[in-house]
Amino acid sequence: MRGGAEDGRHGRQPAGRVVPVYAVTGGRTRSAGADLPVEALVTVTDAGRWAENLHLEYRTILQLAAAPVSIVELGAVLQVPVGVARVLVGDLADAGYVAVHRPQVTADGTPGPEILERLLEGLRARSV
Amino acid sequence: MRDRSELYPLKILVAGGFGVGKTTLVRALSEIEPLLTEQQMTETSVGVDDTRAVPDKRTTTVAMDFGRITVDDSLILYLFGTPGQSRFWFMWDELSRGSVGALVLVDLRRVDECFPAIDYFENRRIPYVIGVNTFPGANDHDEEAVRDALALSPETPVQWIDAREASSGIALLVRLVEHALSRTAPVPT
Numbered sequence: 545m546r547g548g549a550e551d552g553r554h555g556r557q558p559a560g561r562v563v564p565v566y567a568v569t570g571g572r573t574r575s576a577g578a579d580l581p582v583e584a585l586v587t588v589t590d591a592g593r594w595a596e597n598l599h600l601e602y603r604t605i606l607q608l609a610a611a612p613v614s615i616v617e618l619g620a621v622l623q624v625p626v627g628v629a630r631v632l633v634g635d636l637a638d639a640g641y642v643a644v645h646r647p648q649v650t651a652d653g654t655p656g657p658e659i660l661e662r663l664l665e666g667l668r669a670r671s672v
Numbered sequence: 673m674r675d676r677s678e679l680y681p682l683k684i685l686v687a688g689g690f691g692v693g694k695t696t697l698v699r700a701l702s703e704i705e706p707l708l709t710e711q712q713m714t715e716t717s718v719g720v721d722d723t724r725a726v727p728d729k730r731t732t733t734v735a736m737d738f739g740r741i742t743v744d745d746s747l748i749l750y751l752f753g754t755p756g757q758s759r760f761w762f763m764w765d766e767l768s769r770g771s772v773g774a775l776v777l778v779d780l781r782r783v784d785e786c787f788p789a790i791d792y793f794e795n796r797r798i799p800y801v802i803g804v805n806t807f808p809g810a811n812d813h814d815e816e817a818v819r820d821a822l823a824l825s826p827e828t829p830v831q832w833i834d835a836r837e838a839s840s841g842i843a844l845l846v847r848l849v850e851h852a853l854s855r856t857a858p859v860p861t
């Protein structure tokens with residue numbers, strides 16, 4: 545299903561497309577997105593807001609990323625495995641259309657106490 | 673990033689045996705739909721031995737619950753309901769990396785089903801709390817009996833919950849974050 549749709553869109557968009565579509569065709573192994581954790585947050589940049597001639601998946605991501613949205617949410621909305629969402633986001637990050645916000649962890653690989661304190665405060669505020 | 677304040681994604685795993693209330697809890701707490709993601713896995717990575725019949729790695733997908741709580745302007749918490757069977761441990765490895773910790777849900781009628789989860793988090797020193805889901809009969813047992821049955825260390829929090837109630841789930845999350853914080857605090861000498 546994907547192959548055919550992809551080819552069709554390719555034909556209609558000969559020029560002006562900045563972001564490659566290796567991801568959906570499976571041709572790419574390395575990408576800025578390859579090692580992104582599923583909870584990494586994505587936000588659209590000014591350049592991304594004005595981007596034109598992008599394929600549907602990329603446009604959808606840029607729209608959703610008007611507010612912070614994670615890789616795993618993007619995968620669910622696009623109905624693609626999270627690995628594909630990761631690569632699509634990597635493509636957009638390479639093009640400067642999105643910023644990616646990774647989890648902040650301390651030397652032992654866990655969230656630091658300041659972040660945990662804020663999380664605790666926020667959760668307690670909800671429990672009343 | 674210059675155009676907005678720093679953003680911090682966080683995640684917590686929701687583990688336990690089949691039918692213990694993971695999906696229920698994630699749904700009760702999440703502010704978003706849809707709540708399912710697909711995780712791709714190569715069968716060789718999960719130790720399925722019939723892959724030997726096929727030269728290439730075969731890929732299958734597992735559905736996984738997730739939910740989101742926007743804690744404040746810059747903190748966004750994701751909850752992942754992780755399938756309990758050990759053949760999904762490769763998913764747990766990815767999801768537990770950098771996580772706050774885990775909620776381990778228990779159905780007291782089938783306690784042994786949570787043992788793999790408890791062992792997993794113990795072995796990796798990942799903070800976790802026990803949520804005893806209030807299925808029929810759950811209130812017939814006291815905390816000491818549950819601690820014994822699960823062979824818990826004294827510092828592991830245990831709390832009775834109703835996975836259908838958001839307030840109950842939030843209380844369990846609070847317990848987990850307190851527990852995780854107590855472990856990051858410097859040990860007095």
Ligand SMILES: Nc1nc2c(ncn2[C@@H]2O[C@H](COP(=O)(O)OP(=O)(O)O)[C@@H](O)[C@H]2O)c(=O)[nH]1
Binds near residue numbers: 688693695696833
């Ligand atoms: N009585 C009661 N039933 C629950 C509770 N949590 C879940 N259930 C029910 O138990 C069943 C299995 O729950 P589910 O969330 O699908 O379990 P999962 O396999 O761990 O995702 C569902 O029918 C739920 O409605 C609870 O706290 N109390």
Ligand SMILES: [Mg+2]
Binds near residue numbers: 691694695737753
């Ligand atoms: Mg479930």
